[in-house]
Amino acid sequence: MIAKSGDGTSGEWAGRRVCVAGAGVSGRAAARVLADRGALVTVVEGRDGDEQRAHAAELEARGVTVRLGDGDTLPEGTELVVISPGWRPDAPLAVAAAAAGTEIYGEVELAWRLRPEGAAPWLAITGTDGKTTVVRMLARMLEAAGHDALAVGNVGTPIVEAVLEKHDVLAVELSSYQLYWSSSLAPLAASVLNLAPDHLDWHGSMEAYAAAKAKIFAPGTIAVCNDGDPGAAALAGSAARRVGFTLDVPRPGQLGVVEELLVDRAFTADTQREAAELAALADVRPYAPHNVANALAAAGLARAFGVPPEAVRDGLRAFVPDPHRIQHVAAVGGVTYINDSKATQPHAAAASLAAYEPIVWIAGGLLKGLDVDDLVRSCAGRLRGAVLMGRDRARIAQALARHAPDVPVVDVPDTDTGAMDRVVNQAAALARPGDTVLLAPVGASFDMFANYPARGDAFIAAVRRLEGDTRDPGDAGTGAGTGNGEPG
Template sequence: MPSEFSGKHVTVAGLGVSGVPAAKVLHGLGAHVTVVNDGADERARTQAAELEALGVTVRLGDGAASDSGSAAGLPEGTELIVTAPGWKPTKPLFAAAEQAGVPVWGDVELAWRLRGHGGRKAAPWLAVTGTNGKTTTVQMLASILDAAGLRTAAVGNIGVSLLDAVTGDTEYDVLAVELSSYQLHWAPSLRAHSAVVLNLAADHLDWHGSMEAYAADKGRVYEGNQVACVYNVADRATEDLVRAADVEEGCRAVGFTLGTPGPSQLGVVEGLLVDRAFVEDRHKNAQELAEVSDVNPPAPHNIANALAAAALARAYGVPAAAVRDGLRAFTPDAHRIAHVADVDGVAYVDDSKATNTHAAEASLAAYESIVWIAGGLAKGATFDELVAGAAKRLRGAVLIGADRALIREALTRHAPEVPVVDLDRTDTGAMPQAVQEARRLAEPGDTVLLAPACASMDMFTNYNKRGDAFAEAVRELGA
C-alpha cells in the first residue's frame, strides 16, 4: 500500500543516530531521499556508503546542502526536510526552506507521524524533558512500566531511535520518551499522553539564542497533553510552562516535591514517596508508593527524578506496587552520582555526567563535606551562584581543565577559606593527579566528588571517558 511519502523528495539533514534511521525509513516508504551532512570523516563516509548501497543519495562536506540546480540552497525538488536535532535553526538550509515554503521536521516529528503505520499499534508516549535528569527519569519510568507488566522501552534522546521503536516489529503498550530541547524544537505536532519538564536552567543558549527560546522549546512537550502535565514544585518556571500550554480538556497539572505533597502532588512524607494526585478524594487521601530507600541512589535530585517518573506512570494508570518494584529494580547508568569506592574512610563518587552548573548543584547538595574535583569547558557558564550555594559543604577543591580559572575566581569570591589546588594541565593524565590531590585534602567521613560543572571535550572524548579516568585513578588508590 503506497504511503504518503511515496515519490516524495525528502532531504535528510545530518547523518548520525537520527539521520541514518530517518533516511532508511523514508527510503523504505518510497521517498526519494537525499542526505546532506556537513562532516566527511570516516564515520560519515561509512554511513554514507551504507545508505548509498540502498539507493539513497548522500552528499558530504561543507556546502553539501546546495547544488547548482537548486534554488536558495535546497537540493533540487525538495518537498520536505527531516533534520537531525543538533542542526541549528540558523542554518542557511532552513532559511532556504522557509523561503520556499518547505516544512522542516525532526526525526521525532517523523516518528510521531508514523505511529500506527502499517497497522501497528500507536503506543502513547510518556515524555520527559528538562535541563538535567532526563535519562535517569526515563529509565526509572520504563522500569516502573515494565514492573506493571507493560511492553515498553526507553527511547528518544536516550540513544534508542524513536523511529526504530514505532516502525519495528515490537508493538509496545506505551513508550517512555526522553526529549531534548533540540528535538522538541523540530516536533510541532507532538501530543503526548502525559509529560514532565523536570527543571529549567540556562543551557544550550548558543543553539536556542536566549533563555526564553530555550524554555519555550522545552514547554512544547506539554502541548496537547491528554492526562497530566507534571511539573517541579521547586522550579516555578516549569509550572509557568504548564500554565501557558494548550492541553486537551480534562488534562491536569500535577506537581512533584521533596516536601509534603498537597492535593494533585506527589511528594515525601516520613521517608515515603506519596501520591496525592492519582487517588480518590485527593484532598483527604494519599497513597504510599515506595520508600525513599527504594531509590538508587537516594540523593535529593534523584528522589525528585523518581517522583517525576512515578507521576507519569500513575497518570498512565500504573498501580502503586509497580512504582515500588520498578524503582527497586532500577540501576542508574554509569557516571551519574556513582559510588566508586571507599578509601581510608573517604567516599569517592563519580558524577562526571554533571556537565553544567545546574547538575553540579544537585550533586553537591547530596553530601555534607566535599572535596570537589571540577573544571573543563564552561560553555559560557558562570559559577558564582553554584559556589556560593555549596561553600559551606566544601572541604577543598581540585580544579582541572581549560576553564578552571572561572571556578577558581568564584571560589576566591565566595569561599575564600576553602583550599584550592589548581592543576595547570588539560591532558588526560591530570585526572590521577587530581585524585591524589583530593585524597590529600580529604579527611575520614568526607566525599571526594567528581562533579565538573563543565563539558569534558577539552581533555576527554566525552563525560564517560572522564568518569572512567576518575574511577581508574580511585581504584589505584586502594590497590
C-alpha cells in the first residue's frame, strides 16, 4: 500500500531540536522549512568561506543557528539529524548521532514526511545513468497531458519545498545517496534505469550501492523495469505490479520498439491483443539506443500516472536535451564531433560508444577506482584511435594495449587551459571522413576542470576553433548548464 501523506503543519516540529548537516542547497531548504514550523534548527557546515557566511546570514535572519568550520560535532540535545546527501555514513557527525540513538535521515525523507494531505504523488527515478534526462522527459510528458508537474529531487526546486506547493504530480530524481538516507518513501511508480559500479568509495561495495537503489521500490509502487538490465530489474523484487521496457518488440506487460515506433503493451485495456503507439523513434532526441531506453522509461512512468499516448509523443517532441549529453557540436571535414562530457564512468561511456562507429575516442580524468577493461574490450572494434588526457589516462592506455593493441593512442599530458585544443587537434589528425570524434571521458573532470560542464564547454570551444568559429560555447544553447559537477 502506498504510504499516506505526512504532517505538513508545525504541530510535530515546534520546539524540536534538529541538526541539519550541510549548508548546501538541500540543507538550507530543509533548515528554512523546519524553522518555519517552529523547530529549533542548528546547521553545521565544515566549510567556512564567503559563500557559506552569506548563506549563514540568510538562515540566521530566520532564527536558525549556523555553525561554520565544524561539521563533525553533534550539537548538544539534538533530537533529529537531517543530513545532506553527500555525507557518508562514516562521517563523524553521523557516527555520533547513531551512537547516541538519534534519528537521522535525509532531505528527501524529510520531504516525504512533510507532505500535507492530498499532496502530489511521486513518480521516482534512479539509476547509474540517465536520471536527469528521464526526469525531464517525464515532466514534459506530464505537462503535455495538461498536468501541473514539476521535476525535483536531484534537479530543480528542492524537494522539501516542492512538496508543500500545489502540484498534480512530482517527477523525482533520486541519487543513491538520497535513497540511502531514506526509509519510508513510497512513490506511485518508480524505475531503476540501470545498474553499474559507481560511487563504491561512498557505499563500500556494489551490494550496498544496489541496496540503496532498491529503496526506491515500496510495497504498492508500480515498478517500471529495464528488462535489458537484469541487475537493475532484479531490484524490483516482488513488486505488486511490474512493467518492463525493452529495445526489442514488447511482450504483454512491456513497452518496447516495433519497427520505427515506441509501443505500449503494458497499459492498454487488453495487453494480450492491444498495443498503443506512443511515438516515433525520430521523436527521441538525441537519438541513441540508450536514449530510446530513457524515453521508454519515462513513458512507462507517465503511463502509470494515466498519461494518454499522444502526450508521450508531444512530451518527447517538447523535450530539450541538456547540454553535454551526446551533444552534436559540429561536422568538420566530414568528421562529426560529439560532446558527452557527462559520461563520467564506464557505464555511461559504454552507452555513448555503442551509438557511433568508427570512433576517435577522447577519454581520461579521474576513474574513482573503477575498472575500464570491460569497457575497452566491448568497444575495441569500433575505435579508429584514442586521445587520452587527465590524471588516470595511463590506466586507460593500459586497457587499450591489452584489448585494442592495433588502435593508435595519443597521450596528451598537458593540463593547462590550452590542453583541450591539443586534444581535439590530435583527434582530428586521427579521424577520417565519416568518423566520429567522441568526448566520452569515462572519468570525472576535477583533475583538470571545475566540473563536467566546464570540460564540455572546453571541447565545444576547441572544436569551434578547429572549424574557424569563434563563438562562445554558451551561444546557441550549449552552455555550462546548472549542475555542480559529477552526479551524486
